[in-house]
Amino acid sequence: MIYLFEDRKGRMGKFFSINSASKLFIEANFNCPETIGLSEYISNNFSDAKAILFHSSYEIANKNITKENIRQEFINRQTPFILFSGGLQNNYFFTSGTVQANVNSGTMYRNLRLFIEEFENEENINVPLLLFGKKYLMNEILSVQRLVIAYLSNKSSDDFLSNNELMNIKRLIKPAMNDPQLNEAKENLISYLSQKKCDITLSDIESEFHKISKNHL
């Protein structure tokens, strides 16, 4: 279940109709009584949470609890935690392997339907999709492309890359580009780098990435 904690219903209504959302998405209230611990409250009420969307200045009635406590509690449970607000710049990152994000409200609501649909169809919590919409694949490609180009930043365009360098590039690529839609591109790239030729240059690597990008623009 994806839980949304939003106290500005008017703003939400402007971007998003809750009625046409999914059964796997609930707009909920966070009312943890003072008589019960936060952890117990979350276990009792949100144990099925697969992602939390939490308004940055959500009014928490129980003054002993802060937004930070709530975030930490969900992160401890390895539940992705997305903080949203009209004033936030977009960002996402991992804490102990669990994804967290800061998202601008407008961006989030614009992409929320896609995000919910992917969860419904693929059971996948795709936070980059929430930030970038359908361009999230491009972000994934660019993430690894940046690392490779930075790694090769002291090379000139026509320098041949050593086997060690090619191996390191493969090691950079392997853990990345994990979206199923990028499988083929990733395999092609790795097989290109695995050729036993010694004539691959920085310029060639750039061209390979350019080819992949073109297909996902």
Added chain:
Amino acid sequence: MNILIYRENFRIDFLPESFSNFSIEGYNSEIVDIGSINESENIDLDLSNLVSKGKDKKPDIVFIPSIIGQPLLYYGVRLAMHWRLDLENKEYYNTPIVIMGFEDEAVFYKNCEYSEFFKTPLVYYIKYNEIAIKEFVEDFVFKSIDFEIKGFIDFYNVKPPESYKSHHSITNEWSILRWAEALDIDNHETAKIKVSFGSTLYYKYLKNKYPISEAERPKNRMLVEKGKVLFIDDEVNKGWRSIFSHIIKDKLISFGDSFKDRPKKMIIEESIKKVKDINPDLVILDLRLHDDDFEDDIKPEEITGFKILQEIKNNINKGIQIIIFSATNKVWNLLELQEMGADGFIMKESPELSRDRSFTKRIINNIYSEIDKCIEKSFLKDINAKLNPIYECYSKKIRRIKSSDEQDFLIKTVSSLDIAFELLNKTTTGKKYFNLGYLTYFQIIEDFAARSDFFEDHSKEQCFVIKDNDKIKVVDNNSGDLIWKLKFIKDKPYNYFKIEDNTISESVNLTTMARISFILAFKFQKDNSYLKKWGELNQIRNSKVGHGGKKQNEYVNISEINELLDYIVIPFLKTLI
């Protein structure tokens, strides 16, 4: 030549830490480590700090990676825009900025939402590569180019926050910083906003787009020498207190820091209690004091400030002046607020309004004049406090009594009191309204004097003042001589009556002045000094107000109105309570 390179540290366990560590031989190159901005909730603040760090190095040219953090966000380009729009270190406004990109240039322009920025002077795109940097530096011909950022500002694709509340918040903070700058206010409250909102790219963009020039600054003025001003705002401690304290000085009492997280009902109750405790002459009232007030579809009458306005005007004292303070410029909202009794408006300056170069000056001058105007009208509070208990009694009596004549008289009196108040409420638009108000109160006394239970007039034969159930003969035709129990004293600057039997000529008219003098003397048992005062107040009516205002530009003042009320109108009104 000083070269500055912003560098992001990539930590990959199987790669040496020094990878992507540029060294540009032959040049003095400085590195600023970007650090991690990934987890930041305030990216713009982090980027602003990076700009300051970079400018400390006094570079001749700056290299910035296009990507910092998540790629598609292109926070590197955003950092470059911060650099360019930063007005704190203006001397670096024209430093050449080179963006080092990781992708094909065409792909970059297609992906980057800030690509228009590259149409501005001295911004370049090269590959993220040490050799590319060297080549660029070697080929670059340095020449100082002077350009006005304002001329290129539309190439900065900086979007305002999208949510309604955030837009209001932008208006709030933009107004505070703008007005603080115009009024030369610099203290811890404004400094806090400078750090938070002032560090945002959007603010820097607006500041470049709508600069305040010296010529447009409003003149600082002192005002509010008397009276108390209560300022109610949930964001009182976020800078507004500084602005209004500067304008109103020690007459300002501010309230609202405790509103956050309080229910609407409690905010209203606490505000009303504060108004009752302080008894201010003027309330500057923020319209939206609760989060619900920011809902798009909220009706004006449900907005917290509107409810407080209603409560003060209907149930506390309609003479307390209220200036509505709001970001709204919706005419229908303003009209409704005016209908409810709002005496003035102070509109916060949204960025769109700053398009008009003279707006800041005009709006600040408007704040002064709105406050001036309301303080000038603060006498209405005392007038209402005097008359309202009587007004309330009359209103209740109207519903209770059966005699239609008496009911008509009370209705007419109540309506005259309303009219007089409304006329006095308009005195800031024209002093003639003081005269008209005076005249209306005067008319009320004339109506009383015409009542047969006050004065019985049997032509010139006999007249009686009615006191309780007795008739006191005050005019009598005694064997051809007309005897009055008052003597007319012709004096300067005004005439009056004094209590003394005397014979008068038949040609003398029984004027309003005479009738009221009789009533004052024999019904209210007032002495000669009182009658003399009445003569003075009557003279004011005749000279300044009456008969079409013979003398131009002579106006009744508020102390004369108060005297008319205290000496004459109120004693008359009290007889029917």
